[in-house]
Ligand SMILES: Nc1ncnc2c1ncn2[C@@H]1O[C@H](COP(=O)(O)OP(=O)(O)O)[C@@H](O)[C@H]1O
């Protein structure tokens with residue numbers, strides 16, 4: 188135990204000596220300050236509804252990884268007569284506390300366009316939900332007649348997508364087409380376009396249009412966990428920690444350590460854990476700091492955000508095992524870092540391609556041999572990007588209602604067999620470490 | 633030896649395999665008693681470092697058994713009572729001298745309280761107290777070497793392995809290190825010293841082994857090794873010529889011409905009279921006769937010649953003789 192602590196402390200000292208710890212801490216502090224300078228300001232519900240109506244035709248194709256879609260071309264519509272729901276208008280009690288509005292389209296064609304696109308997207312989403320083995324259906328023809336029922340379903344659906352749990356539409360007039368709607372939200376912070384975001388203590392101030400506060404918070408947290416800590420941070424940590432083992436293996440330095448009463452296997456394991464410790468401390472500082480800043484400034488205290496420290500460290504543990512193996516074999520920190528980053532990048536690319544083919548075409552468009560090869564490679568590859576997806580999954584699920592999760596994040600998640608993914612990744616790491624230890628133990632120095 | 637501190641039995645080590653195999657040690661047997669200073673002599677590449685590294689499990693033997701204080705060196709526990717100063721060691725330079733000692737002591741399992749007490753003592757012993765808080769990268773070669781001695785002692789070992797401890801250190805530094813080693817011997821420490829510097833070994837060691845191309849060719853106490861032969865140096869006028877030398881070989885084991893006379897090795901002291909008679913009979917005038925002991929250098933050169941059919945002996949082996957205080961003078965008269 189004493190030896191364990193000593194080696195951890197030594198790795199730390201080494202990283203302090205090459206200034207990398209300090210640099211990373213400063214970067215983390217900058218991000219924490221940025222988080223602390225971020226806040227949200229809720230806008231008036233009437234204004235929000237007006238804005239939402241104006242944006243009805245422009246819809247990010249949410250819930251899917253592959254981008255945007257303009258649902259309605261140039262659909263122009265306007266919300267007027269926005270009022271809190273009252274008993275007189277005859278809306279059900281479930282709308283109490285909500286708002287009602289009159290929605291008027293400029294032309295009938297615009298309404299038709301919006302409705303057809305909406306139906307097409309629904310059909311596609313349903314097809315995707317029935318994966319695997321289903322090709323996207325033909326989009327509904329533009330010639331299909333539309334019923335008032337369709338119009339109402341489209342408008343209710345569109346407002347639901349914007350974060351209203353309850354929506355109801357009633358036909359008002361034929362030309363120009365107008366509807367009376369009642370909407371009510373269960374989760375005001377999940378309403379799209381309901382807030383303004385302020386960055387740098389208000390120096391930058393802009394409205395959130397297609398997104399809600401809750402999603403924005405998750406997005407910020409994901410940026411910290413997956414992009415900054417899990418990307419840039421791990422990259423730098425690999426550069427630093429790849430040197431730990433080779434610097435110990437230097438001629439003349441190693442003898443001094445090997446002459447101590449500590450087994451070589453344990454020595455290497457402790458050095459490996461020294462790297463993990465470095466990343467754990469740094470990511471804990473970053474994530475806990477950001478969590479505190481976000482909690483204090485916005486009130487969104489999602490404890491699951493703190494759990495990302497574990498996934499970040501686990502991601503690093505996988506890549507670092509490669510660096511340790513290469514370090515033992517080559518005694519070169521540079522080579523170890525290069526190969527570790529290469530394995531990281533290659534496996535992430537492999538996973539992206541494999542998941543993309545599986546998701547996009549349910550694995551049917553690609554030839555069978557390719558899918559089998561990809562599956563085999565997937566089985567042995569370290570699945571670090573699945574760990575990033577794990578962050579997306581539990582951060583969004585824990586913070587958002589099911590509806591908002593489906594709307595905003597579900598489509599960004601590839602279908603992952605977690606047990607398989609995590610266990611094979613752990614096996615990969617153990618195999619790297621076992622190999623490194625085996626080589627280290629049988630070598631003459 | 634009933635309970636040797638260090639025991640090596642039938643040790644073989646071959647590095648690599650196939651055509652690139654290098655035989656570093658061959659059938660080495662030796663034992664070092666507790667409290668003894670043992671010197672292992674050998675040219676560069678003789679296998680001295682390999683032997684010590686095997687005793688510390690840094691190199692794995694091809695065959696053979698090695699124990700330190702009765703424990704097989706293959707277990708980590710065997711290294712607990714052992715200190716080691718590697719040759720050409722390099723300290724991680726991001727630490728101070730004191731910090732480094734603390735690190736190595738902790739790795740050896742010394743508790744914090746003992747470390748706090750022991751480290752300042754050692755720094756004082758090795759004359760590094762003033763530089764204790766400086767980064768090791770600012771140390772001179774001699775200071776690093778003394779720090780090396782300190783790190784080998786930091787966990788109060790009972791057996792000490794020193795691989796070329798005075799290599800590249802100036803004469804004053806050497807004397808300092810020798811003093812420390814004598815002091816340690818006084819405390820009952822077993823010391824195993826690798827060196828190619830003969831005078832170093834001569835001044836310190838109780839017993840000496842000579843390693844040549846991986847084989848232990850000679851072993852014994854300094855006394856026993858240098859006693860060996862009966863040697864006399866004669867100053868004569870005129871100096872010995874070849875005919876006379878041939879005549880002398882009738883009586884002597886060997887005879888060689890040296891400046892101003894000759895050196896003869898005899899079977900018994902009584903033969904000296906016969907040599908003098910012979911020389912006188914040939915009209916040679918004898919000015920002085922001196923009994924001479926073999927120097928360790930003679931023994932070493934002989935051993936190395938026999939072992940290998942005359943490899944080039946490194947000049948460092950002689951270099952040391954001009955310097956320092958007088959050892960039990962190898963070539964002076966008695
Ligand atoms: N790691 C190694 N791999 C291959 N050969 C080695 C290794 N270490 C030493 N040798 C060889 O073993 C022989 C003995 O070396 P060494 O024990 O260092 O000798 P010494 O310490 O007496 O100078 C030399 O021929 C050397 O080249």
Ligand SMILES: [Mg+2]
Pocket residue numbers: 677680681682719795
């Ligand atoms: Mg050597």
